Amino acid sequence: MRDGYVVCDVDALAEGGRIITRLGGQISVGVFKIDGQVVAFRNYCPHAGAPACEGTLGGAVVSDGGHERHLAHDGRILKCPWHAWEFLLPEGVTITRPEYRLMRLPVAIEDGKVVVGSHPVRPPRPQVSA
Amino acid sequence: MTPPADIALAEPQAVVDVQIVDGDIHVNPRSGLDLADSLPEPWLGRGYRELLFAGGLLGTSVIFAPPNEGRRLDSFTPLGPPGSDPQVTGRQLFDETGVDVAIIIPLADKSLANPEHEAAMAAATNAWIGKTWVGAYNGHGRYKTTLRISTDPDLAVAEIERWAGHPHVVQIMLNPYAGGLFGEKKFWPVFEAAVRHKLVVGTHITLQRPGPALMSTYGPPSYYIENHGQFPLLYSAHLTSLLCEGVFEQFPDLRFTFIEGGYGWVLPYLWRMDRHWKELRREAPRLKRLPSEYVREHVSFTRQPAEEPRNPRHLARVIDWLGPQSLEYSSDYPHWDGDYNTQFGFTGVPPEVRRQIMGGNAIDKYRLSPTRPARHWSTF
Ligand code: FES
Numbered sequence: 001m002r003d004g005y006v007v008c009d010v011d012a013l014a015e016g017g018r019i020i021t022r023l024g025g026q027i028s029v030g031v032f033k034i035d036g037q038v039v040a041f042r043n044y045c046p047h048a049g050a051p052a053c054e055g056t057l058g059g060a061v062v063s064d065g066g067h068e069r070h071l072a073h074d075g076r077i078l079k080c081p082w083h084a085w086e087f088l089l090p091e092g093v094t095i096t097r098p099e100y101r102l103m104r105l106p107v108a109i110e111d112g113k114v115v116v117g118s119h120p121v122r123p124p125r126p127q128v129s130a
Numbered sequence: 131m132t133p134p135a136d137i138a139l140a141e142p143q144a145v146v147d148v149q150i151v152d153g154d155i156h157v158n159p160r161s162g163l164d165l166a167d168s169l170p171e172p173w174l175g176r177g178y179r180e181l182l183f184a185g186g187l188l189g190t191s192v193i194f195a196p197p198n199e200g201r202r203l204d205s206f207t208p209l210g211p212p213g214s215d216p217q218v219t220g221r222q223l224f225d226e227t228g229v230d231v232a233i234i235i236p237l238a239d240k241s242l243a244n245p246e247h248e249a250a251m252a253a254a255t256n257a258w259i260g261k262t263w264v265g266a267y268n269g270h271g272r273y274k275t276t277l278r279i280s281t282d283p284d285l286a287v288a289e290i291e292r293w294a295g296h297p298h299v300v301q302i303m304l305n306p307y308a309g310g311l312f313g314e315k316k317f318w319p320v321f322e323a324a325v326r327h328k329l330v331v332g333t334h335i336t337l338q339r340p341g342p343a344l345m346s347t348y349g350p351p352s353y354y355i356e357n358h359g360q361f362p363l364l365y366s367a368h369l370t371s372l373l374c375e376g377v378f379e380q381f382p383d384l385r386f387t388f389i390e391g392g393y394g395w396v397l398p399y400l401w402r403m404d405r406h407w408k409e410l411r412r413e414a415p416r417l418k419r420l421p422s423e424y425v426r427e428h429v430s431f432t433r434q435p436a437e438e439p440r441n442p443r444h445l446a447r448v449i450d451w452l453g454p455q456s457l458e459y460s461s462d463y464p465h466w467d468g469d470y471n472t473q474f475g476f477t478g479v480p481p482e483v484r485r486q487i488m489g490g491n492a493i494d495k496y497r498l499s500p501t502r503p504a505r506h507w508s509t510f
Pocket of ligand 1: 045046047052080081083084085
């Protein structure tokens, strides 16, 4: 990738794991491995600018009605450390309003290394049921 | 903590303008036992210590579940709870958020059913803050504090008298679950003492007092979000009482702060009150003018947790309608729902109005110095 930054060996990132780093010592990013896919985001919450990638990874409790409630998306919900907005990974969209999303960065695996670019990509809008 | 070189090297006496006053931060002892050491006798000795402390602070009741135990995740420290380490607090509040002066609202003690017990806990809290956050940690003078008082007015006035004249005490806090509406005559001695000592009176949500603290206006809610969303209802009840009982006529110098209730609700509420005043004022003769006039002259609201309309420009309309003199910035550090981005919520707001809300109003109300030392806080 042109203008990409090597972040780590691809083996250094386990399933469900993450690395927080700065591209070129400047831009703070979070790199995650979710469902076997490596994704990277700016470490900046679209709500009010918290280091969103440093939040907890878990699930979201949802209900299909009545007394029923269950945990959904377990291990795929990143919760912002400030006001707890919930981002669905690997897409990086908020579970409540998918138009709010983490700024996603391009990722390539080159020679066994994870390479992350600094110019955001716009991911496809996913279907989120919550 | 290494201060940025340019700031650390500032002349010892150099000052900069205070631009951001944060009207609501919380600090904590590393352990509840730190607070116990400040308890007045006889609450400290013999059996009472166990009564008050069972390895922590009695009165803490976790009924609702705010995210991350109610605090932003990055404020937890290895040494103690969020808001207990002046290094972390200084970095996150002064360096990262850009706050110049912060008003402490102590929540370390809990609101209690027994007013004498509450008075002892308030005294312990005030003494502990006096030694630490507005004492040993405050060489730069950037922390100001709010006195905790009992809901018993006599005990409250005694605590106010003890602290009157302290250079960093700027406000007293009435627990909003005070066992009555704030306008009631029983609270007037507290207002009288506050005015006499040039202290603002404020109120801040607490959850712990047994009984109505956890109630909606008509029954026990099931969820934290129900309680959190209804702070304005609690505050509007107290504000209505202050207005209708004529408190601001009786105490023309009284300034009152509603902390952590937001402000989007205030204007529609005042529209209703102004209308009804014209029709019903005969029954409340101490309310001599339009309710909105008293509010604009005497009452301020800290904006956090700020309302977030889909179109952020709508907030600018609300500020314009209400008048910027009634609004003040507050972060609520280190709480989970805090306002840590000082650019947030000002879309379409003129710069001079923003300056007023971020600091100018609070400087006037709390009689703060318009400047602070230029040197980095960590060098004091
Ligand atoms: S800054 Fe992330 S939820 Fe508010």
